Every structure is written in structure tokens, then in C-alpha cells.
Amino acid sequence: MTDKDRQAERAILVGINYPGQDEHETNEFIDELSFLAETAGAVPVKRFIQKLNVPNPATFVGTGKAAEIAQYIAENEIDLAIFDDELTPVQLRNIENELQCRVIDRTNLILDIFARRARTSQARTQVELAQYQYMLPRLRRMWTHLERQRGGIGLRGPGETEIETDRRIIRDKITSLKEQLKKIDIQMSTQRKNRGKMVRVSIVGYTNVGKSTIMNLLSKSDVFAENKLFATLDTTVRKVVIGNLPFLLSDTVGFIRKLPHDLVKSFKSTLDEVRESDLLLHVVDISHPGFDARHGILLEDYLALARY
Numbered sequence: 161m162t163d164k165d166r167q168a169e170r171a172i173l174v175g176i177n178y179p180g181q182d183e184h185e186t187n188e189f190i191d192e193l194s195f196l197a198e199t200a201g202a203v204p205v206k207r208f209i210q211k212l213n214v215p216n217p218a219t220f221v222g223t224g225k226a227a228e229i230a231q232y233i234a235e236n237e238i239d240l241a242i243f244d245d246e247l248t249p250v251q252l253r254n255i256e257n258e259l260q261c262r263v264i265d266r267t268n269l270i271l272d273i274f275a276r277r278a279r280t281s282q283a284r285t286q287v288e289l290a291q292y293q294y295m296l297p298r299l300r301r302m303w304t305h306l307e308r309q310r311g312g313i314g315l316r317g318p319g320e321t322e323i324e325t326d327r328r329i330i331r332d333k334i335t336s337l338k339e340q341l342k343k344i345d346i347q348m349s350t351q352r353k354n355r356g357k358m359v360r361v362s363i364v365g366y367t368n369v370g371k372s373t374i375m376n377l378l379s380k381s382d383v384f385a386e387n388k389l390f391a392t393l394d395t396t397v398r399k400v401v402i403g404n405l406p407f408l409l410s411d412t413v414g415f416i417r418k419l420p421h422d423l424v425k426s427f428k429s430t431l432d433e434v435r436e437s438d439l440l441l442h443v444v445d446i447s448h449p450g451f452d453a454r455h456g457i458l459l460e461d462y463l464a465l466a467r468y
Contacts, residue, residue: 168202175209196269218251294420361440372411397409
């Protein structure tokens with residue numbers, strides 16, 4: 161069954177308004193979460209926001225808000241609850257028990273989008289590594305889902321031994337993927353060195369801000385561009401001549417707030433293209449009301465994470 165054949169999941173969005181955060185900024189975060197959900201194929205139908213100093217360690221939101229959300233889900237045939245911050249394994253388990261529907265967080269949602277968008281072997285390896293790193297501490301919850309689906313006499317659960325076996329398999333897979341990415345890093349580094357002494361320019365900026373469109377205009381190429389988040393995961397390099405000046409122009413993966421650190425780190429070889437450029441062309445949507453805060457420090461944050 162293709163994504164088009166699958167019925168769109170009805171989703172509710174949940175976020176926290178933290179101290180020092182005005183309502184406009186909080187709503188902007190949830191707007192972005194809604195766009196992410198739509199990019200992944202869900203249909204956001206309602207949002208819930210609660211003012212809290214810190215997330216509830218058991219249920220993320222307070223118990224009263226959790227009960228309110230659970231009632232809405234039960235009365236409106238909601239398939240999915242999406243939380244705007246990364247949830248701990250304990251929070252995930254407790255929230256699912258309370259809401260009685262599938263629960264994912266922003267990290268899981270972004271990983272799902274990246275998995276759908278990955279086209280090349282490099283991108284797929286990078287995303288797969290981040291997925292396994294996210295999955296490892298949450299194995300027990302995944303086994304619980306499996307137990308519910310299987311049911312029946314003699315199928316009451318895998319037991320601790322099988323969970324530990326899966327943990328070992330995933331750790332081995334993570335080690336293997338890291339080794340693959342090391343080889344990719346070496347190959348990409350060699351490719352960059354073989355480009356000679358030409359000036360290198362990288363287009364950087366927030367996801368869906370128009371980087372690929374600018375790349376196509378400047379290079380007269382047909383890099384994939386779409387009005388969705390993370391349409392581009394792989395770095396594309398084209399030779400461009402403006403006036404009498406030839407240079408290499410690179411289109412790179414976009415930034416977004418609250419992007420999982422493991423995902424940023426796994427895209428190190430992609431970000432090395434940015435770090436080793438002679439010039440960065442930072443594309444900013446100045447029509448966005450919070451463009452200064454939205455774009456100001458993201459590039460520095462990404463490059464700092466990519467160094468480790």
C-alpha cells in the first residue's frame with residue numbers, strides 16, 4: 161500500500177508555553193509542528209497548549225490537561241497525538257496509557273519525514289543511524305505495542321531476554337552504520353578536494369525558505385523543490401558562472417528548531433560541505449514575523465553539533 165492509498169491520520173498537537181515565551185512564539189512552534197504533521201501526511205484537527213514551568217516528568221502536560229486531551233480523542237476519532245518536544249520513554253508509555261491512541265513526539269515525526277525523503281545511499285544511512293539511536297532507549301515500549309497486536313494464548317510477550325537480544329542487535333547496527341558514515345565522510349572529503357581551487361558557495365537557511373528554488377535560478381538546473389519541509393536532504397553541487405567568475409554552488413539540508421541532535425550529527429558529511437565553503441549564502445524570509453530569532457543562531461548551532 162502506498163502513502164496515497166493510506167487514509168490520512170487525524171492528529172492533535174500538544175505543546176507547552178514555557179516561562180519567558182510569549183503566546184505568539186508558542187503558537188509559531190505549534191504552527192511549525194502542524195506543517196511537519198501535514199508534510200508527513202497527517203491531518204491536524206486541534207491543538208492543546210498548556211502553560212508550565214517544566215514538563216510533567218510523567219505525562220509531559222499536567223494530569224488535568226491530559227484528561228481533557230483524552231476526552232477529546234475519545235469523542236473525535238483521533239488516531240495520533242503529536243507532542244512538540246521530545247518525550248522520554250516513561251512519558252511515552254504513560255501518555256499512551258492515558259490517551260489510548262498512538263503518540264509520537266517532534267523527533268519521531270521529523271525522523272519519519274527524513275526517512276520518506278531520503279533518496280541516496282548516503283541520506284538513507286544517515287537517517288537510519290538516527291532512527292536506531294532514537295529507538296534504542298524505547299524498545300520496551302515497542303515490545304508493548306507488539307504484545308497488544310499479537311495477543312492470544314502463548315503470545316503474551318517476548319520476555320526480557322528477547323528485548324536484550326534486540327538491544328544488542330540495534331547496538332551492533334548503530335556501530336555498523338557509524339562505520340559506513342565514516343567511509344562516506346572520507347569519500348565526500350576526497351570529492352571536495354578533487355574540485356580544485358574553485359570558490360565554493362553554499363546556500364543555507366531554514367527548511368522550505370526557497371534554497372532549492374534559488375539554486376535552480378542561479379545554476380539553471382532542476383534540483384527538486386517543493387512547498388514542504390525538508391524537500392532536500394542531499395547536498396547538490398553545480399558549477400555556476402556569474403559575469404566572468406566561475407564557482408561551485410551547493411544546496412544543503414535546511415535548518416529547523418528542535419531538530420534532533422543525533423540527526424544533526426549523522427548529517428556531518430553534509431554539514432562539512434557548509435563548514436568548508438568559502439562563502440555562505442544565507443537565505444532568510446524577512447516576511448516572517450520572527451525571522452531574526454528564527455534564523456539568527458541556527459547555523460552556528462548546526463555547525464557546532466556537526467563537529468562532534
